[in-house]
Amino acid sequence: MPRTVSAYWLKLWRGNPPGIFLALLSLVVGCAMFIPVLYVFVRGLQGGTASWMRLMDTRIPILLQRSLGLALVVTVLGVVIGVAAAWLVVRTDLPGKRAWQWLLALPMVIPPYIGAITYIIIFGPRGWLHNLPGAHLFSIYSFGGVALVLTTFTYPYVYLICSASLKRMSRSYEEAAQAAGFSRGAVALRVVLPMLRPAIGAGALLIALYVLSDFGAISILRYNTFTTAIYYQMGSFDHKAASILSVILVLISLTLIWLETKTRQGQKFYVTKGGLARGAEIPLGICKWPSFIFIFMLFAVSVLLPLGVLGYWSYTGIVRGALDQRFFGFALNSLSTAGIASILSMTFALPVVYLKLRHPSIVSYSLDKMAYAGYALPGVVVALGLVFVFSNYLPFLYGSMAMLIISYVVRFLPQNMQAVEASLNLVSPRIEEAGRSLGLPPWQTLFKITLPVVAPGILAGGAFVFVSALKELPATLLLRPPGLDTLAVRVWIEAGEGFYHAAAPAALIIILISILPLKWMLSKY
Amino acid sequence: MKKVILTFFAIAIFVAALSGCSAKPGELVVYSARNESFVLPLTTAFEQQTGIKVRLLTGNEALVNKLGEEKNNVQADIFFSNDAGAMEFLRLQGLLQANKSPAVAAIDPLYRSDDGSWVGLSARTRVLIYNTDLISEENMPKSLWELTDPKWEGQFMITRGGNGSMVAHVAALRVAWGDERTTEWLTKVRANAGVIVSGHTDIRRAVGSGEYKFGLVNNYYYHLQLAEDKDNNVGAIYPDQGADGMGAFVNAAGVALIKGAPNSSNAKKFVDFLLQPEQQRMFAFNNKEVPLVPGVETVSEAKRIDEYKVMSVRLQDIGAVWADVKALIEAAGLDWDLSK
Structure with missing residues (x-):
């Protein structure tokens, strides 16, 4: 019997079993990431036919229409803007193209809920432009307003991935097409665009998933989607309805991911080596300055306007004494929760990735996929799962800082895993084998050989987690213990009351800290 | 860059260690459904006078459900409520603890529970705040039922049904009108309102700036808007004052003592503290509410409670129907419909 068990064990690992400690640690991490989400699912399915029917009759149709409508419009707009910007910046003789390459990525660091607040300050009914003739024709508190704000702060997903792809794409196909008599427009539409398809798909998926999961911007703009509905149901402790709505939202997200991979199959393009010689820039001719104005306007609405507004209100706030002792307390809360979350995720990312x-x-493979559960799903769903788990099984930790920190780890550990995977891929297993053949036990090989090489990746991942946790809003609002408000929560509370001078300094700090790891983010694509 | 980040994490660990080690004894955990700007000056003053650290969690009336959910794992000592109905509901659920403080006994029995577990601190009346540049007093609706009239479509604001003041108000209307008529009112008002927001501050600012003609608020929001530097051309209608009108609804904001509170003696200290004249003046002049401790002055624009007709609902009676009323609100779809 023991022989068959060990034989089975060997077969399971394809003859290469890990140490028991590594296997156990990864198992615990993978399951811990997955359980909260699983719990929501089980609770949702157990919700009972009556509850399902009640929600199906009243809320689900309108929420479906709103969530999907918003995701569709924002994705389409984001793709159009992102692709156009990437093409102009990478391929043409646009003035200042070097600077634009990274300036257009900057909106990534502005959390959409902060962006939404600045747009309310400018375009809102009591905003800076409110005395302008015709200002009343556009309401920021509308579908259009929400779509505009979300597009402004999510187009960089498509922009970054497409410009990276354009840079790698061989010019020979375009030249061939041109030689065959295609016009420049036809080349762009019939050669470049199809080759960009995988990049556009990946970027569009990111935008759509983001829109489905966004809570802050949407609720600040008084709109309602699945995420805000789940938040309000949780707020009134109707966990059953919240779980049911969560199940539907999770299914939508998974369907999107599945659709994207499905349509990508059979649409592969290979770039032949050697054809990468840099071609000449495409002259924009008469379109040069209009294109420049387009790019500049994009930068203005997505970076200059928000930062200008925040700068103005931060100044007003600081003059009025916003940076008091309380403020530093909130900053400390943010730094410590985000700091601990990033340390934990740096610790737990390596075993799972190493095992994979x-x-x-x-x-x-399954553990790795399970660990991604919290990342693909909206923060409100993760928070709901944690409330279930903690109040049932860990009541002594319920309402403590630990619950909040764990929610950050569940949500953002995969960011750390991606960074670790990228750097671990660069370490040949041969080097580790050499270490072991020289007599080092596996754990020493890990510490002496692997760890020093992947350390930059782990740290970069930790920085991503830190920044994401700093910005996190929905789970923080739902899980924070009494007295432990973070900067993000303060931005939310103060802006909700219209105290922009108190909200702006906190928002500005969040953005400034988020710029730090942007360098890595840009080099990743 | 690497060094910067390493230092950064080192600091983060240090800070985390510090905050993790904080001592627990001299604490008070306050769950508050009230606007933070009304509560914070009081908790800060309490901290300064007693040295007890107050941990404040600002939320909304949903905290009532949170308190119920945490029944076997009590986190809060005090619940600061907008609405006496919610506090009485908690008492009926067995979640509150009696309080024999003489300071509580000094309050009019109308505005406290018999066992002293909750006590009203300030009165608030539901009024319609309106922008005097956009609509005249004569043209304003004079009763709440008039809000269902299609002629007001898109012109006024109300809060979500999840708002505590709103729940109690609907409960009072239900006593006067019964289920069917209340549901009709909720459904029609929901359809008619220009926008449904989560708080009253939004309403007073938007009406003050002329975004909407009028809105349903607690009277001190009207007093607060009058005191603004700009956008202060506002008036207030005390509704249903006609000969056969049902009168305006008066509620009390207050505090409740949680059963099994981890810091029970600090909680009692806090209740006594809030009932001292100094703090009551803070309610009257910072928040512009009407204090319930007898003999405390109010701002001049606040109407005295004997100057207008008041609905005859007893606040205690709202507690018993609180959950039913919330169900009614949800059925009408007013609980979280933020957008039109």
Whole structure:
């Protein structure tokens, strides 16, 4: 019997089993990431036919229409703007193209809920432009307003991925097409665009998933989607309805991911080596300055306007004494919760990734996928799952800082895993084998050989987690213990009351800290 | 860059260690459904006078459900409520603790529970705040039922049904009108309102700036808007004052003592503290509310409670129907419909 068990064990790991400690640690991390989400699902399905029917009759149709409508419009707009910007910046003789390359990525660091607040300050009914003739024709508190704000702060997903793709794309196909007599427009539409398809798909998926999960911007703009509905149901402790709505939202997200991979299959393009020689810039001719104005306006609405507004109100706030002792207390809360979350995720990312890359098997693959659960899903769903788990099984930790920090780890650990995976991929297993053949036990190989090489990746991942946790709003609002408001929560509370001078300094700090890891983010694409 | 980040994490660990080690004894945990700007000056003054650290969680009336959810794992000591109905509901659920403080006993029995577990601190009356540049007093609706009239479509603001003041108000209307008529009112008002927001501050500012003609608020929001530097051309209608009118609804904001509170003696200290004349003056002049401790002055624009007709609903009676009323509100779809 023991022989068959060990034989089975060997077969499971394809003859390359990991140490028991590594296997256990990864198992615990993978399951811990997955359980909260699983719990929501089970609770939702157990919700009972009556509750499902009641929600189906009243709320679900309108929420579906709103969530999907918003995701569709924002994605389409984001793709159009992102692709156009990427093409102009990478391929043409646009003035100042070097600077634009990174300036257009800057909106990434502005959380959409902060962006939404600045737009309310400018375009809102009591905003700076409110005395302008015709100002009443456009309401920021509308579908159009929400779509505009979300597009402004999410187009960089498509922009970044497409410009990276354009840079790598060989020019020979375009030249061939041109030689065959295609006009420049036809080349762009019939050669470049199809080759960009995978990049556009990946970027569009990110935008759509983001729109489905956004809570802050949408609720500040008084709109309602699945995410805000779940938040309000949770707020009134109707966990059953919140779970049911969550199940539907999770299914929508998974369907999107599945659709994207499905349509990508059979649409592969290979770039032949050697054809990468830089072609000449495409002259824009008469369109040069209109294009410049387009790019400049994009930068203005997505970066200059928000930062200008925040700068103005921060100044007003600081003059009025916004940076008091309380403020530093909130900053401390933010730094400590985000700091601990990033340390934990740096610790837990390596074992899961190491297991996946060095001991590939169905187990390590599943654990890796399970750890991604919290990342693909909206923060409100993760928060709901944690409330279930903690109040039922860990009541002594309920309402403590630990619950908040764990929610950050569940949501953002995969960011750290991606960074670790990228750097661990660069370490050949041969080097580790050499270490072991020289007599080092596996754990020493890990500490002496692997760790020093992947450390930059781990740290970069930790920085991503830190920044994401700093910006996090929905789970923080739902899980923060009494007296532990973070900067993000303060921005939310103060802006909700219209105290922009108190909200702006906190918002500005969040943005400034978020700029730090942007360098890595840009080099990633 | 690497160094910067490493230092950064080192600091973060240090800070986390510090905050993790904080001592627990001299604490008070306050769940507050009230606007933070009304509560914070009081908790800060309490901290300064007693040295007890107050941990404040600002939320909304949903905290009532949170308190119920945490029944076996009590986190809060005090619940600061906008609405006496919610506090009485908690008492009926067995979630509150009796309080024999003489300061509580000094309050009119109308505005406290018999066992002293909750006590009203300030009165608020539901009024219609209106922009005097956009609509004259004569043209304003004079009763709440008039809000269902299609002629007001898109012109006024109300809060979500989840708002505590709103729940109690609907409960009072239900006593006067019964289920069917109340549901009709909720459904029609929901359809008619220009926008449905989560708080009253939004309403007073938007009406003050002329975004909407009028809105349903607690009277001190009208007093607060009058005191603004700009956008202060506002008036207030005390509704249903006609000969056969039902009168305006008066509620009390107050505090409740949670059963099994981790810091029970601090909580009692806090209740006594709030009932001192100094703090009551803070309610009257910072928040521009009407204090319930006898003999405390109010701002001049606040109407005295004997100057207008008041609905005859007893606040205690709202507690018993609180959950039913919330169900009614949800059925009418007013609980979280933020957008039109």
